[in-house]
Amino acid sequence: MPRVKAPKRELRLTWPRRSWEPGGEAARPGETRKLERTGDGAQTLVLGDALDLAGVLTSRGLAGKVDLVYIDPPYASQADYVLEARLDGPADGRVRRTKAYEDSWTEIGDYLDMLAPRIEAGARLLAKTGSIWVHVDWRASYLVRALLDEILGRDRFINEIVWRRAPNLGRQATSAQFGRTLDTLVVYGGPDAKLIPPTRKEPIEPGAIRWDDEGRPFTSAPRGDYTDASIAKLDAIGRVHRTATGKVYIKYFLVKDDDGVLCRERRVDALWTDVPPLRHAKTGERTGYPTQKPRALLERILRCASPEGGLVVDLFAGSGTTAEAAFVTGRRAICGDAKPAAIATARARLLRAGAGVTVERTTAAAWPTAEPPRVLVTREKGSAHVTLVEPTEPLAWSVASAWDGEGSFTTTWHSERAPGARAVRAERAATVLRASKVPMGVRVFADDGAMATLMVP
Ligand SMILES: C[S@@+](CC[C@H](N)C(=O)[O-])C[C@H]1O[C@@H](n2cnc3c(N)ncnc32)[C@H](O)[C@@H]1O
Numbered sequence: 532m533p534r535v536k537a538p539k540r541e542l543r544l545t546w547p548r549r550s551w552e553p554g555g556e557a558a559r560p561g562e563t564r565k566l567e568r569t570g571d572g573a574q575t576l577v578l579g580d581a582l583d584l585a586g587v588l589t590s591r592g593l594a595g596k597v598d599l600v601y602i603d604p605p606y607a608s609q610a611d612y613v614l615e616a617r618l619d620g621p622a623d624g625r626v627r628r629t630k631a632y633e634d635s636w637t638e639i640g641d642y643l644d645m646l647a648p649r650i651e652a653g654a655r656l657l658a659k660t661g662s663i664w665v666h667v668d669w670r671a672s673y674l675v676r677a678l679l680d681e682i683l684g685r686d687r688f689i690n691e692i693v694w695r696r697a698p699n700l701g702r703q704a705t706s707a708q709f710g711r712t713l714d715t716l717v718v719y720g721g722p723d724a725k726l727i728p729p730t731r732k733e734p735i736e737p738g739a740i741r742w743d744d745e746g747r748p749f750t751s752a753p754r755g756d757y758t759d760a761s762i763a764k765l766d767a768i769g770r771v772h773r774t775a776t777g778k779v780y781i782k783y784f785l786v787k788d789d790d791g792v793l794c795r796e797r798r799v800d801a802l803w804t805d806v807p808p809l810r811h812a813k814t815g816e817r818t819g820y821p822t823q824k825p826r827a828l829l830e831r832i833l834r835c836a837s838p839e840g841g842l843v844v845d846l847f848a849g850s851g852t853t854a855e856a857a858f859v860t861g862r863r864a865i866c867g868d869a870k871p872a873a874i875a876t877a878r879a880r881l882l883r884a885g886a887g888v889t890v891e892r893t894t895a896a897a898w899p900t901a902e903p904p905r906v907l908v909t910r911e912k913g914s915a916h917v918t919l920v921e922p923t924e925p926l927a928w929s930v931a932s933a934w935d936g937e938g939s940f941t942t943t944w945h946s947e948r949a950p951g952a953r954a955v956r957a958e959r960a961a962t963v964l965r966a967s968k969v970p971m972g973v974r975v976f977a978d979d980g981a982m983a984t985l986m987v988p
Contacts, residue, residue: 546640551647561586563891567940570887577867579893581846584867585652597656598841603666605634607642612821616978620954629979662720672715679719692716694803732794751780815951820850829856851877858886871980879927879947901981917961927976932965934972936986
C-alpha cells in the first residue's frame with residue numbers, strides 16, 4: 532500500500548525555541564527486543580517512547596501500511612497521574628497507588644516539541660486509505676488541529692468529533708462557565724481515507740409513527756435539500772409520502788430497539804453523546820489506570836475507520852483500550868507506551884480477555900526489575916505444579932514450561948488479577964506440562980510494571 536506523501540508545506544507554525552523539524556526525528560529507524568509471547572501473539576505491546584516505536588515500525592516496512600493510528604497523548608493538563616490498583620474491588624478497599632505518568636510542562640512550546648514529531652511519526656505510518664485520530668480536550672485540541680495542518684495539510688482534515696466524556700455535574704455545573712465535559716477527536720486521513728459512520732437507533736414519539744399499506748411503520752420528515760431527481764429515485768423505492776395537499780415528505784422506515792421500542796435509525800454525526808463515560812462502564816473494565824478511555828469508544832473508532840483484519844497502531848497506549856478493542860473487533864493492534872505500568876496493565880487486560888499477546892521493548896527502553904518470585908515446585912512425570920509463594924498479590928504471573936533464562940518467554944500458563952466490584956486475585960497454583968530436564972520460567976508483574984523472571988532448573 533503506498534504511503535501518504537508529506538504535504539507541500541503550506542503552513543509553518545512557530546513557537547519560542549521550537550526544536551521540531553518536520554522530516555527529522557520522525558523517520559529514525561529502530562529495533563526491539565522480544566520479551567514474551569502468549570497464544571498466537573497477534574496483539575503487540577511495546578514498551579518505549581512513541582517516536583522509537585514509530586521508528587521500529589518504519590524499519591519493519593510498515594510505513595504506509597497502517598489502517599488507523601490512534602493517539603491519546605498527555606493533554607498539557609499540568610497534572611501528574613496515579614494508577615490505582617484496587618485490591619479488594621470496592622471503593623473503600625485496599626488501594627495500591629503507583630505514579631503512572633507526568634503531564635506537566637514549563638512552556639506550551641515544550642509540549643508541542645514533544646507532541647509534533649510523534650504525531651508526524653504516526654502520520655507517516657498511514658496507508659493512503661488510513662486515518663489518524665488524535666484524542667485530546669480543550670487544552671490541546673486547537674493546537675493539534677494546527678499541528679496536523681502543518682504535518683498532513685489542511686485538505687487532509689476529515690472530522691473534529693466531540694465526545695461527551697462526562698455528565699455536566701458537580702463542580703463543572705456550578706462553575707462560572709459552561710461545563711468542560713467534552714473531549715475532541717481530531718481526525719485527518721490519507722488521500723483515499725473513507726470513514727463509515729455507524730447508525731444509532733433513536734426512539735420516535737408515538738404520535739409521529741405512521742403505517743404504510745404493507746403495515747410497515749415509518750415516520751416522515753420534510754424533503755429538505757433533496758433535488759427532484761433524488762425525490763424521483765426515493766419515490767421509485769416507496770420512500771416518498773405525499774400528504775392530502777400533495778406536499779412531499781421523505782419516509783423513514785422504523786426498526787425496533789432491544790426493548791421493542793420503534794426507532795428511526797440515524798447516521799451518527801460528529802457529536803458523540805451516546806458513548807457513556809468509563810465510570811458508567813462495568814467495574815471489570817476499569818483497570819485503575821488514569822485517563823483510561825471506554826472500550827466502546829475505541830470499538831466505534833476501529834469499526835468506522837479500519838477494515839476487519841486491519842492493522843491499528845496506538846503510540847500512547849495507556850491501559851491498552853485500543854488493543855482490547857482491536858482484539859474484540861477482529862483487528863490487529865501494535866500499541867506502545869513509555870511507561871512499564873501502562874504496558875503491564877495492558878498486558879494483564881489483554882490476557883484476561885483471552886487475546887494472544889506479544890510483548891516487546893524498544894532497545895532504548897529499560898524494563899524495571901521486581902523482586903524475584905518465590906515458588907514451590909513439585910514434579911510428576913510429564914508435568915509440574917507451581918505454587919507462587921511471593922509476591923502474594925501480583926498484578927499477574929505466568930509460567931513457561933521451557934525457558935533457558937535467555938531470550939523470549941513463551942507463556943504456557945498465566946493468571947492475572949481481575950478488577951471489578953469484587954476484585955479477584957490471580958490464582959496461586961499452576962499445573963503445566965513439561966519435558967523433564969528442561970528448565971522452566973516463572974514471571975511476575977507488579978502493579979508499577981516491574982517484572983522479574985525466575986529460571987526453575
Ligand atoms: C491519556 S493516556 C492514554 C490512555 C489510553 N488511551 C487508555 O485508554 O488507557 C497517555 C499515555 O501516554 C503515555 N506517554 C506519555 N508520553 C509518552 C511518549 N513520549 N511515548 C509513549 N507514551 C507516552 C503515558 O504513559 C500514558 O499512558
